[in-house]
Amino acid sequence: MALTAMLTPHSLMAENLRIGIVGLDSSHCEQFTLRLNDPANPSHIPGARVVAAYVGGSPDLPESASRVQGFTTTLKDKYGVQILGTITEVCAKVDAVMILSLDGRPHLAQVREVLLSGKPFFLDKPVAASLKDIVAIYQAAEEAKVPFFSASAMRWYPGVIEVATAESTPALAAISYGPSPLLPFHPDLYFYGIHPAEALFTVMGTGCLEVRRTASPNASVVTGRWEGDRLGTLHAIHALPMGSAHYKLTRFGEKGVVEQKNQGDYTPLLREIVKFFQTRQPPVSRAQTLEIYAFLEAAEQSRSQNGKPVALRDVLRKAGAPEAWLPPAPAVPKS
Secondary structure (H helix, E strand, O other): OHHHHHHOOHHHOHHHEEEEEEOOOOHHHHHHHHHHHOOOOOOOOOOEEEEEEEOOOOOOOHHHHOOHHHHHHHHHHHOOOEEEOOHHHHHHHOOEEEEOOOOOOOHHHHHHHHHOOOOOEEEOOOOOOOHHHHHHHHHHHHHHOOOEEOOOHHHHOHHHHHHHOOOOOOOOEEEEEEEOOOOOOOOOOOOOOHHHHHHHHHHHOOOEEEEEEEEOOOEEEEEEEEOOOEEEEEEEEOOOOOOOOOOEEEEEOOOOEEEOOOOOOOHHHHHHHHHHHHHOOOOOOHHHHHHHHHHHHHHHHHHHOOOOOEEHHHHHHHOOOOHHHOOOOOOOOOO
16 A cells, blocks of 8 residues: 555645756746646646746856846746755655756756656756766666656647658658757757757657768758668758747658648647656657667767768667667668
8 A cells, every 4th residue: 555655646646746847047947837837828737836946057058047047036936936955855845857957967967866756757858968878867767766758849749740640651751850059068969959850750760770960060961771771861950049940840651741831839748748747657768769869979970970870779889778778780781
């Protein structure tokens, strides 16, 4: 009886779910709280409320340091969120946690603190600032037996879902483009390139074997080869500014070509987060997320090697992933 109560506590029932936020330096903290705490908002999601937060922030990253105070004031004064001095204090007052720190560098340390509480958590993009840290986060969560997931909101955009489900058979190929401005201290596709990359994987699924990249100061073209000789292409536009909404996805299937017609917002993602906190069943698996970041890491290495193909299996192994987590090795081309 005690074990059952611990695994599925009454506090995780939909009507009284208390959420804590770690990191108030991203617009996500304001947008997520608005949808949860304001019943009058047209995108309101009932059943959960942000009640506590830890400010965080990265003084050496202008994109973070310049916004912390404003978001902190908004959450405290407009939405009644209690601002606390440590992650441990936040975890003690909530049922689940959203780590929303803009900077991926502190994520591993922040995750380790949340894991001590045993509370389920959502980890915002990028999962970390290196594939090695990403692998370490998944290993630590598995050892602690604490569920979490990370995903881009684009995975649940209506237009992306429409393209991904256009045919029952796997896509033969797909092209996804979007902004990918560079953020200091991070691999150059991690910060915003994750959005069109996740849209690409939503259509193509797992099974990417290797990556080639062609890059210029303005854009990068990353081509992944999937099992079955299917091709997925990411066109990352470095010249577009942060926050640009220029995204598009095209699917090539057995019956024809389907293009993305609609965008979306944070609401579907937040619904998935609340559902996850209630059920502890992640909507995106470890394998899916690791493969996406291995794709981005392989692209980084391919760029440094003048477009040479780089296997996802190799970059994950070098990052410390267990053998059981590695995707298949690319087949040797027939002579």
